[in-house]
Amino acid sequence: MHKCLSAEFYRCRRSLLFWLMLLASVLSGVFYGIVSMSGSFDDMFVVPLFVILAVFVSLNTGREYTDNTIRNKIITGASKTTVLLSKLATGIGIGVLFSAAFLIPCAIILSVDVLSKIPVSVLCRTLIGFVLLSVVWAVLFTVISMLISAKGLGGIINFVLIIAVMFLSYQLEFIIGQPEFITNMEASQVLMTPEEVRQIQEGTYEGSYSYITDDNGQVTYYKDVVSNAEQTPNPKYLKSSLRNILTHLDSMLPHGQINEYVSCLTDSVYTDWQVGDASEKEPIDAYPRLKTFPLYSCLDILLLSGVGLILFRKKEIR
Secondary structure (H helix, E strand, O other): OHHHHHHHHHHHHOOHHHHHHHHHHHHHHHHHHHHOOOOOOOHHHHHHHHHHHHHHHHHHHHHHHHOOHHHHHHHOOOOHHHHHHHHHHHHHHHHHHHHHHHHHHHHHHHOOOOHHHOOHHHHHHHHHHHHHHHHHHHHHHHHHHHHOOOHHHHHHHHHHHHHHHHHHHHHHHHHHOOOOEEEEEEEEEEEOOHHHHHHHHHOOOOOOEEEEEOOOOOEEEEEEEEEEEEEEEOOOOOOHHHHHHHHHHHHHOHHHHHHHHHHHHHHHHHOOOOOOOOHHHOHHHHOHHHHOHHHHHHHHHHHHHHHHHHHHHHOOOO
16 A cells, blocks of 8 residues: 555656646636635636646546556556555545645735635634545546546546536525525505605615606606515425435535535625624624535545445456
8 A cells, every 4th residue: 555655646746747737726726816806705716626636637547547557556466445545545635735736825815805804713614624625526536537447538527527516516505595485575656755855866865766757857756665565485495304405415515515615705704703702793603514514525535435446346457
């Protein structure tokens, strides 16, 4: 195992592809820092990091199949379990390194104007969670690349997985976010009083209104009045049991975690959190899933590694 790991890391250090992808991770972090300087974080601009991970893992593993490196390891006495575990350990290291290369320049750019507004508890949990979900992606890419010998095909599948997981998380959150009741309102327009017209002219009127100008230039103001509001059950609202299942599934998806992280960071920037006050004012309590995301990521890593190990041991290496 030690020899396999040493060979893996030595091969990475000597690989031009490794250094190019590491540089690309740094540049993507710089770009993300620049586009987030307004304090609004976007999950879409994190995706390039995962694509970089997929490219490196797929091409690096595919090249080992092309060069018969994996086959030679097994012939010389290394078990399939040892080979895969060494690749998974390398993938975990690559995931941590590339995510650090992404986060460090991003943090440097945002440190003064943006990150200083975010409570330390949120930053720490986001940092740990982001690194772990990057490791989940790296492990998934490693398993796929080890099970599919064709270098190009493995890369395509890994890229498709990134897009599929992203859209699946969007769909799950749309379904989970359906309200329990739908409010049906009937609104009508009522002629405004002279006092209300005066408030409009002074700019102090609060509410929605419209106006009509006739041929003589006379302006008539109308305000919107809700005459009837009724709440009806939303047929798309999920029952608690199914809602819990889909919430757990969304929490296990790396992009589902990303969506929650960027929402919490953005809210923290624009909210005057009184840290140390009542617990309900803590942003971390407004997003309780942030506390459990690392556990879901660890579970993902164990499940993916276990399934990959079972399938790889059955794979015929040619």
